[in-house]
Amino acid sequence: MPKVTMRVNGREVSGEVEGRTLLVQFLREGLGLTGTHVGCDTSQCGACTVHVNGLQVKSCTTFALDVDGAEVTTIEGMANADGSLSVIQQAFQDHHGLQCGFCTPGMVMAAAALLKENPKPTEAQIRHHLEGNICRCTGYHNIVKAVLAASGQDVSAIAAE
Amino acid sequence: MPKDGIGASIKRREDVRFLTGTGRYTDDINLRGQSYAWFVRSQVAHGKLNKVDTTAAAKMPGVLRIFTAKDFEGVGGLPCGWQIHDRHGKPMLEPKHPVLAEGKVRHVGDPIAVVVAETEAQARDAADAVVIDIDELPAVLDMKAAVAGGPLVHDDIGSNLCYDWGFVEENKAATDAAFAKADHVTTLELVNNRLAPNAMEPRAAIGDYDFATDMHTLYTTSQNPHVIRLLMGAFVLGIPEHKLRVVAPDVGGGFGSKIYHYAEEAFVTFAAKQLRRPVKWTATRSESFITDAQGRDHVTKIELALDKQGHFLALRTETYANMGAYLSTFSTAIPTYLHGTLMAGTYKTPHIYVNVKAVFTNTVPVDAYRGAGRPEATYQIERVIDKAARELGLDPLEIRRRNFIKADEFPYQTPVAVVYDTGDYDATMNKLESLADLAGFEKRRAESAKAGKLRGLGVNTYIEACGIAPSHLVGQLGARAGLYESATVRVNATGGVVVMTGSHSHGQGHETTFPQVIAEMIGIPVESVEIVHGDTANVPMGMGTYGSRSLAVGGSAMVKATNKIIAKAKKIAAHLMEASDADIELKDGKFSVAGTDKSVEWGAVCLAAYVPHNYPLESLEPGLEETAFYDPSNFTYPSGAYACEVEVDPDTGHVKVCAFTAVDDFGNVVNPMIVEGQVHGGIGQGIGQALLEHAVYDGNGQMIAGSFMDYAMPRAGDLPFYKVDHSCATPCTHNPLGVKGCGEAGAIGSPPAVVNAVVDALQRAGKKVSHIDMPLSPYRVWSAIQNA
Numbered sequence: 020m021p022k023v024t025m026r027v028n029g030r031e032v033s034g035e036v037e038g039r040t041l042l043v044q045f046l047r048e049g050l051g052l053t054g055t056h057v058g059c060d061t062s063q064c065g066a067c068t069v070h071v072n073g074l075q076v077k078s079c080t081t082f083a084l085d086v087d088g089a090e091v092t093t094i095e096g097m098a099n100a101d102g103s104l105s106v107i108q109q110a111f112q113d114h115h116g117l118q119c120g121f122c123t124p125g126m127v128m129a130a131a132a133l134l135k136e137n138p139k140p141t142e143a144q145i146r147h148h149l150e151g152n153i154c155r156c157t158g159y160h161n162i163v164k165a166v167l168a169a170s171g172q173d174v175s176a177i178a179a180e
Numbered sequence: 181m182p183k184d185g186i187g188a189s190i191k192r193r194e195d196v197r198f199l200t201g202t203g204r205y206t207d208d209i210n211l212r213g214q215s216y217a218w219f220v221r222s223q224v225a226h227g228k229l230n231k232v233d234t235t236a237a238a239k240m241p242g243v244l245r246i247f248t249a250k251d252f253e254g255v256g257g258l259p260c261g262w263q264i265h266d267r268h269g270k271p272m273l274e275p276k277h278p279v280l281a282e283g284k285v286r287h288v289g290d291p292i293a294v295v296v297a298e299t300e301a302q303a304r305d306a307a308d309a310v311v312i313d314i315d316e317l318p319a320v321l322d323m324k325a326a327v328a329g330g331p332l333v334h335d336d337i338g339s340n341l342c343y344d345w346g347f348v349e350e351n352k353a354a355t356d357a358a359f360a361k362a363d364h365v366t367t368l369e370l371v372n373n374r375l376a377p378n379a380m381e382p383r384a385a386i387g388d389y390d391f392a393t394d395m396h397t398l399y400t401t402s403q404n405p406h407v408i409r410l411l412m413g414a415f416v417l418g419i420p421e422h423k424l425r426v427v428a429p430d431v432g433g434g435f436g437s438k439i440y441h442y443a444e445e446a447f448v449t450f451a452a453k454q455l456r457r458p459v460k461w462t463a464t465r466s467e468s469f470i471t472d473a474q475g476r477d478h479v480t481k482i483e484l485a486l487d488k489q490g491h492f493l494a495l496r497t498e499t500y501a502n503m504g505a506y507l508s509t510f511s512t513a514i515p516t517y518l519h520g521t522l523m524a525g526t527y528k529t530p531h532i533y534v535n536v537k538a539v540f541t542n543t544v545p546v547d548a549y550r551g552a553g554r555p556e557a558t559y560q561i562e563r564v565i566d567k568a569a570r571e572l573g574l575d576p577l578e579i580r581r582r583n584f585i586k587a588d589e590f591p592y593q594t595p596v597a598v599v600y601d602t603g604d605y606d607a608t609m610n611k612l613e614s615l616a617d618l619a620g621f622e623k624r625r626a627e628s629a630k631a632g633k634l635r636g637l638g639v640n641t642y643i644e645a646c647g648i649a650p651s652h653l654v655g656q657l658g659a660r661a662g663l664y665e666s667a668t669v670r671v672n673a674t675g676g677v678v679v680m681t682g683s684h685s686h687g688q689g690h691e692t693t694f695p696q697v698i699a700e701m702i703g704i705p706v707e708s709v710e711i712v713h714g715d716t717a718n719v720p721m722g723m724g725t726y727g728s729r730s731l732a733v734g735g736s737a738m739v740k741a742t743n744k745i746i747a748k749a750k751k752i753a754a755h756l757m758e759a760s761d762a763d764i765e766l767k768d769g770k771f772s773v774a775g776t777d778k779s780v781e782w783g784a785v786c787l788a789a790y791v792p793h794n795y796p797l798e799s800l801e802p803g804l805e806e807t808a809f810y811d812p813s814n815f816t817y818p819s820g821a822y823a824c825e826v827e828v829d830p831d832t833g834h835v836k837v838c839a840f841t842a843v844d845d846f847g848n849v850v851n852p853m854i855v856e857g858q859v860h861g862g863i864g865q866g867i868g869q870a871l872l873e874h875a876v877y878d879g880n881g882q883m884i885a886g887s888f889m890d891y892a893m894p895r896a897g898d899l900p901f902y903k904v905d906h907s908c909a910t911p912c913t914h915n916p917l918g919v920k921g922c923g924e925a926g927a928i929g930s931p932p933a934v935v936n937a938v939v940d941a942l943q944r945a946g947k948k949v950s951h952i953d954m955p956l957s958p959y960r961v962w963s964a965i966q967n968a
Contacts, residue, residue: 037301053208054201056432058380059465063888066380094201104199112195115857119687120198121380121432127199146896153888155380155433156687158864158926159896161857177901 023087027052028096036083043067043078046093054094054124058153065152068125069093075132077151094124097131107131107169114174116165118156125152130166139170185700186917189853192692194685203430206384206401211458214386215244217448218303219461220293220310221470222285225319225542225881226331229285229312232293237309242302244455246310247294247447249282255450258441259415260507263658264516264538267346272538274342275334277506279416279443279450285314286333286505287542288882289470291443296451296459319542319881323479323500326539333505333540342503342512342538347520351595355533358494362485366568371953372556374477374502374875376891377549379686381432382463383472387448391456394423398449402428403438403684404724409716410661411441411509417450421716424449428714431686435865436548437472438686439726440509444471469886474875475549477502478515482560490572490579494531495523497560501538504545511547512538517657518553518645518727524594525561526605526641526819527583532595542881548726550865550927554644562640562932567950570943576639576936577618581609591913598645600817602910605641608821608843611908612639616823616841624825624838625944633827635838636941640822642929646921647732647816647912664811665729666721667737669745671804673790675704675783679741680712682722683734688923689854690730696850697735697917701742703769704782720807728921731850732816732912739916740808748804752785755796816912816920820844824933828941833962835871835938841903842929847911847920855922859904862926868894869927870934874955892955942968 024033027050034049046052046069057079058066067079070092097105104112107130117123126149133140133148140148145166146159154162168174184190197203220232234246258277265271276282281290293310297303320330326340333340346352359365381401388397396419402408405426412426413419431438448459463471478499485494501515520534569579585592587604594600612618621637628635648654651662668680677698683690695709712718725734750764753771757764763774772779788795789804825839842859849855872892876885885891911918931954938956942949947968952960 039301047208048210052201053205054203056205056381057207058382058432059888061465061887061889063893064380064465094199098200104196108199111199112191115192115853117195117198118689118857118861119380119433120194120203120430121205123198124201142901143897149896153380153893153895155378155435155865155893156861157857158860158862158867158894158902159899160860160864160902163896163901 021084023083025086025089025091027091028093038084040083041079042081042083042086045083046078052093052095056121056124058121063153064122065125065129066122068128068152070128070132075129094127097127107134110165110169114161114165114168116157116161122152122154126154126162130169133166134170139172142167184706185696186850188696189851190692190696190706192689194689194691205381205430205432206386206399207462209386209399209429211386211388214458214460215296215298215455216300216303217451217459217461218295218300218307219291220295220307220312222281222288222290222292224285224314224316225288226317227285227314228317229281229283229292229314231313233311234293236311237295237306240302240306240309242298243306244296244298247280247451249278249280252279255279256416258443258446259411260512261509261660262513263660264343264345264512265658266343267349272343272512273337273339274507275337279446287544289544290505294447296455321541321543321877321879321881323502323539323541326541327537333542340540342540345516345536347516347534348596351531351533355494355496355531358531359483359485359496362493363488364486364572366484366486366564366571367481368564368567368951369481370560370563370951372476372478372480372559373869373873373954375475375549375869375873376469376875377435377437377472377475378468378893379433379435379437382465382468383438383442383444384462385445385448386458386460387452388458389453389456395425396423396449396453397425397427398445399427399429400445401431401438403431403434403686403726404722405684405714405716406682406722407724408441408445412446412449416446425717428684434686435550436475436552436726439724440473440547466887469891470544470883473508473545473547475546476556477546478556480560482564484564484568486568486572490574490582492527492529492583495529496533497523498535501536502543502546503538503540504543505540506545508545508547511545513659514548514553519557521596521598522554522557522643522645523561523596525558526585526603526643528585530595534596543877550862551924552727554924555928555931558642558928559932563935563951566936566939577609577613580641581606598815601814601913603817603819603845604908604910605819607908608819608845609641611905612821612823612841612843615843615903615905616839618823621825628827634830634941634945636826636828636937636944638824638933638936638940640929640932640936641819643817643819644924644928645815646728646818647812647915648727648729649815650813651811661723662811663723664809665723665734665737666807666809667734667741668720668805668807669738669741671745671786673787675708675786677709678712679709679738680719681734681738682719682724683730684714684725686725688725688730688858689851693731693851693854694735694738697738698742701739702746702782703767728923731917731919732915732921733810733812735917735919736915737808737810740810741806744806744808745804748800749785751800752788752795753780756780756785756788756794813914816915818844818846818920818922818925820925820929822929822933824937826934826937826941828938828961830945830965833958833960833965835956835961837867837900837934840900842926843905843908844922844925845908845910846906846922847909848918849906855906856904858922859926860902862924863902863930864894864899865927866930867899867934870931870954871956872898
């Protein structure tokens with residue numbers, strides 16, 4: 020079987036994979052990084068979102084072999100160096116931007132990619148950017164609010180906690 | 181009172197693991213020596229199963245064994261948990277629901293065979309090589325056709341009509357008489373669209389078996405592991421409860437779909453013993469669409485009789501409720517006792533008669549989905565009232581106010597069996613009027629009109645019965661289980677508290693809110709309390725989480741157990757302070773003797789309980805651990821008033837939700853942040869039902885909305901920010917916390933608000949449209965405009 024090598028959350032890893040092995044399978048089963056989730060099989064839900072070379076990708080539609088040599092960041096690599104929650108993660112907790120937690124890793128990764136491109140997005144821009152990430156629990160209210168807050172914008176006028 | 185006790189919006193402790201990728205969902209668990217199952221499923225909706233040829237597949241790489249129905253001879257079928265008796269006292273028709281299809285397949289997705297292999301890829305490859313010989317039969321999909329001589333889904337029971345239920349049957353004559361005398365009758369035919377629950381975590385199950393101890397373990401995506409242990413152990417596999425452990429670890433949403441006992445759970449548990457290896461199965465989303473129990477799917481005719489002033493005189497309905505191909509665990513109770521009992525809504529209607537015909541079709545089984553029966557009841561009532569208001573020229577708020585049960589009329593006996601304990605429907609409506617700024621609507625409408633958009637306003641109320649349920653009552657009504665809850669409170673020697681609860685959290689935040697209650701009761705920091713749930717080996721008993729019951733029933737069991745703890749701790753404190761038990765007071769984590777300055781800390785009492793050097797051993801056992809069971813004496817009755825404003829694009833029929841306001845009465849609230857989050861999520865699902873979602877079958881019984889490409893899940897751009905309020909609280913009178921439950925309200929109250937708003941927008945634009953069936957897709961709305 021072919022061998023693949025990549026840097027995941029700053030650590031060089033390698034493993035043997037089949038041609039059909041998806042990046043998400045390599046992360047979850049090969050590396051035990053189970054924070055990246057699989058919520059669908061049509062590349063719609065975004066629970067599998069990771070960063071490859073700094074860009075947001077859906078790891079359920081990416082072959083592991085296609086990212087040979089790449090820099091991959093998953094939800095496990097998002098906290099601060101001291102283990103504390105990053106600004107985005109903390110905003111999700113502060114504003115109750117998650118309930119069951121299953122879509123959350125993908126939401127955080129998508130939000131991080133947005134804020135890198137657009138540090139002060141509008142509500143509409145956030146909603147548009149999260150088009151490829153489905154949440155069934157929150158009605159998105161607190162997710163959008165958390166991303167606004169993570170970008171340093173005042174969310175006190177938005178109703179509810 | 182601690183600052184993080186009842187009423188504080190403290191942050192959720194469970195978030196840290198979910199935000200760092202360290203949650204532990206079923207599919208994250210991998211056991212040593214694990215094998216993988218892949219199901220071969222029917223690709224036709226109805227057919228005679230002639231032969232399953234596994235010869236070629238069995239020779240494929242990695243295949244351990246292929247199972248078919250033959251392997252399950254002597255194994256029980258999946259049970260239905262609620263027996264309904266029909267209008268004439270006859271028990272419902274109850275067909276067998278085998279683990280793997282026997283002789284016939286009855287819906288697309290019906291499992292026929294299972295390949296177990298060394299890897300998931302090998303199992304999947306081999307499953308493709310299993311040859312199935314099926315003679316396809318005509319599928320029956322339309323409910324009225326099914327009961328009018330359509331092909332039989334189950335030949336052996338002789339009919340597609342599961343039951344024909346009347347409620348309350350004795351009301352029928354008086355209801356008909358009231359209609360005969362009424363000044364006005366409003367009639368509405370409507371469809372409550374079939375929905376796919378779509379929790380974001382697909383179902384998964386791992387079976388494990390320990391040969392040395394004959395112990396079975398099932399890890400599963402369940403809202404109620406004890407219920408699965410009971411159903412699977414007692415009815416399907418014949419495993420005694422002490423030899424079966426069921427673990428539901430982190431669960432990624434449920435919304436009802438993870439209440440039921442499914443074939444895959446029984447399969448992996450069974451196969452693990454046969455193979456003496458763990459067997460794992462994880463659904464693909466495509467599989468979820470054809471195997472997870474779906475929701476709603478009612479076709480209803482509702483009639484409302486009124487006098488000239490718009491007072492309700494009587495209400496009469498006829499509903500066809502789709503059961504799908506088999507009876508799922510609670511399927512039969514949803515269109516009956518969770519629907520008919522709520523048909524009074526928030527109104528005084530003297531005569532009500534509900535008729536429900538439950539029908540078998542060649543579709544995926546239908547069962548509870550967020551709200552479960554209560555959204556169907558609310559939608560009918562609130563749509564027909566809106567139509568009646570238009571016909572009589574009454575304001576939609578005024579007609580509701582004119583018929584509300586008034587605040588001084590509680591407890592209120594409805595004509596449909598239930599007694600509401602508390603409520604103040606005028607207060608919630610008044611609050612809604614101000615919070616949603618209904619007075620400013622005309623101005624906003626004029627703004628929309630300038631942009632070429634038709635703005636509409638929809639208002640409605642809802643009531644629900646939560647805190648399921650009094651066991652003696654549901655037993656009389658056909659439930660095959662009790663619906664109490666249990667909790668064990670274990671105090672450690674150093675004062676920390678562990679609560680083992682039969683409730684299960686799959687997004688609701690119990691690990692945060694339950695400790696708030698304990699912290700408040702004892703006066704200790706919330707960090708001193710830990711919650712254990714989701715494992716039958718750790719929790720004495722439990723009926724799980726659904727029907728907005730966790731705090732009202734599970735929380736009440738926890739309060740009862742904690743009261744026992746406090747009573748015993750007071751005896752220990754009395755001994756330590758050489759005082760009488762009756763004089764001991766507990767405040768802020770300190771026991772004191774009334775009228776003196778003597779006191780002893782919580783921690784010192786706990787230590788004495790486990791290090792009983794100075795302890796009344798002759799009259800009191802050491803230790804500080806208590807278990808309590810709580811069985812509610814009534815349902816709880818959350819209620820509320822909702823308003824939705826929409827803009828309709830007359831050129832395309834597209835509906836935009838501009839504003840949504842929800843005023844709820846949940847009684848007392850433990851964590852407002854979490855309660856509001858529950859409402860947000862419910863509203864999101866309700867707007868989804870009203871505008872986007874529909875689990876559609878084609879004429880052959882193929883689920884054509886079978887992926888997220890085809891099934892329109894609400895996305896961030898489809899929804900607005902919501903305004904929510906729960907300040908009009910009338911606490912529940914019969915549980916110790918005065919709580920009512922908040923999990924389903926949003927999904928119950930929001931669909932009629934959206935539809936009322938769209939009809940309002942079209943009516944204000946002069947279009948004679950009295951109803952559009954959900955989902956209000958652009959095509960349906962555009963067509964309604966064209967045909968008006």
